Amino acid sequence: MAIKKVTIRDVAREAGVSVTLVSFVMNAKEGKDGRLDCPVNVDTAKRVLQVAKKLGYRRNNAAASLRSGRSRSIAVIVSDLSNQFFSEICRDIEQVAYKEGYTVIFLSSEENADKLDKLIDTVIGFNVEGLIVAPCLDAEQVLSRVSNIGIPTVVFDRDIAGDHYGRVLVDNIDAGYMAANYLLHQGFGKIEMISYQNGVTSLLDRETGYRKAMEEAGLGDDVRIHKIDYEASAAKKDVIGIVRDAVKRGTEAFVLPTKKIGLYGFNALNVLGLNIQKDLSFVCFDESDIVDISKPAVPHIVQPVAEIAERSYALLRKMIEEKATDEDKLVRLKAKLEVGGRFGSEPTAASF
Amino acid sequence: MAIKKVTIRDVAREAGVSVTLVSFVMNAKEGKDGRLDCPVNVDTAKRVLQVAKKLGYRRNNAAASLRSGRSRSIAVIVSDLSNQFFSEICRDIEQVAYKEGYTVIFLSSEENADKLDKLIDTVIGFNVEGLIVAPCLDAEQVLSRVSNIGIPTVVFDRDIAGDHYGRVLVDNIDAGYMAANYLLHQGFGKIEMISYQNGVTSLLDRETGYRKAMEEAGLGDDVRIHKIDYEASAAKKDVIGIVRDAVKRGTEAFVLPTKKIGLYGFNALNVLGLNIQKDLSFVCFDESDIVDISKPAVPHIVQPVAEIAERSYALLRKMIEEKATDEDKLVRLKAKLEVGGRFGSEPTAASF
């Protein structure tokens, strides 16, 4: 069956009016009184609406966008769509954009700058009005091209130099500081950290925070940051070795600054037959099934996902409307330390 | 800064050729020999390419789509983008589509049929060539409208009656059967199941499979399927109660037919102070951080995510090209039982 194509002209003919009228009616927003606010006779409008519905008319956005230059759509490019952190942000952005009648296109750069480059071409060709990007590694050059083109762009999660971009960032220094400080207040002194060697800003900042907390506690000499491979199976092995040696050395706790590193940490405990808290304590980052369920609860730093999504979208809209001041263009959010699991404050067996 | 707009005409003028030539060149696919296959002089083509690059030309897809009627894009609508199962499928679809030069728009219906309806309007307005949909609850009517319009549509995860759709489904009866059967072979007899009361086909099928395995084992009288609320906090409470009562009754094992229900199960164990395997055994569904890390390993049914993605996309492409036979339009895939965690076959402490 061929795809039905009902145009504005079909509606106009059937309703006995001009295409202009139909266009007016179809674009009219409903006022608060339920009335359409457009310079069209109420009865005519009603008739047009009816005919449009009967015929199954749907606006051809390609044509509308071509003519008007606006597409009422934005693109969100993350480095891995299957990463929970990103997919939650995507969902939240979609929800808030949807309310304003904006369509969101999601794309995944797979942590690959070349692919990011091509994706950006694609979405620009789609006439999106703006971009929200979680920069992949080495994204600087690719994104500088975007800023040359002049398409409004907001980056989040990782920082990128350049004052053209809107930036929505979590204070990762503070996050790392909180993580280490929590452990210090628990009475631990021998606290180490495991991080990736790839040097993304968010991780470097968390390392800085950890270091700062240790130094303030007069434990600067005990700072130890282990760097592991980014690739999963290598990383997993690395962590097992690090944990095993650390326990021998008398290490009491670890700051594990990403969700995955946290999981590697738990895996190491399992493999080594160690117990969380009894043998070793962790502060993890982000929520995971593990920290949700673990008993005793595993303290973890959570990023304000919904807020990141909302602020990114709001900032982008402001930039699209060219109303964003330089102040607006940098949003700094704080992470939070969760001490109980997501189920922590819920009824326990005792309450039954 | 205004958005730079370089059109095909600018390139044509600068290169001293007609717009037609430029269009030819810009649409030419690279042949295997690296040569462009288009009826254009090689040198001319090269010059056009150079000028296009120099000027920063990018095709306006809205215009191209308007004129050609094809958009080289498809839409994927899932019921929750932040659900790992869906987001992995999205990523995989994106990857395979990208290779063929197709853009994918992802949307999230939030398990809401009305929203699905609107999203479909939106993407049709975007001139997408086809739809891949994970039906939300009550999606039947909404989707029947799509099939009237005649836009090629593939559904996955949940079945929908109607022979217009392509359908990529996992054999959930078999999956439920495998789950129960595994427990039976472990020597358990008192096996129960916890499921949602919302009656989606995939769950009903898993229940059927469980029932079938029990009946074949002569344990038809012991079949017990607990139905819980879909809403998380209610569900969590329900499961705690169910597990507590079940253990008292001497239940040995549970089939937990979704990832979330599995997590509720683990939560119940925690809250009740029970041990997996010692006090109660589970077969879960889908991968999660828990089943990855748990020790002893938790057997779980995994769906062939990559295959679902690939087959859905391939089928949709075939339908778009009107080459899909009725045979093609139903793809049945098998789930697999994983007995070890994802880390199961990896090096353990002993190997260090």
Add this chain to the structure above:
DNA sequence: TTGAAAGCGTTACCAG
């Protein structure tokens, strides 16, 4: 309150 007509940037068609 209504309508005619001029494009938006591209591809398709036809002629050279």
Add this chain to the structure above:
DNA sequence: CTGGTAACGCTTTCAA
């Protein structure tokens, strides 16, 4: 091989 020109469906003046 190359180029002119007519659409595609819509929004947007401008005029009635």
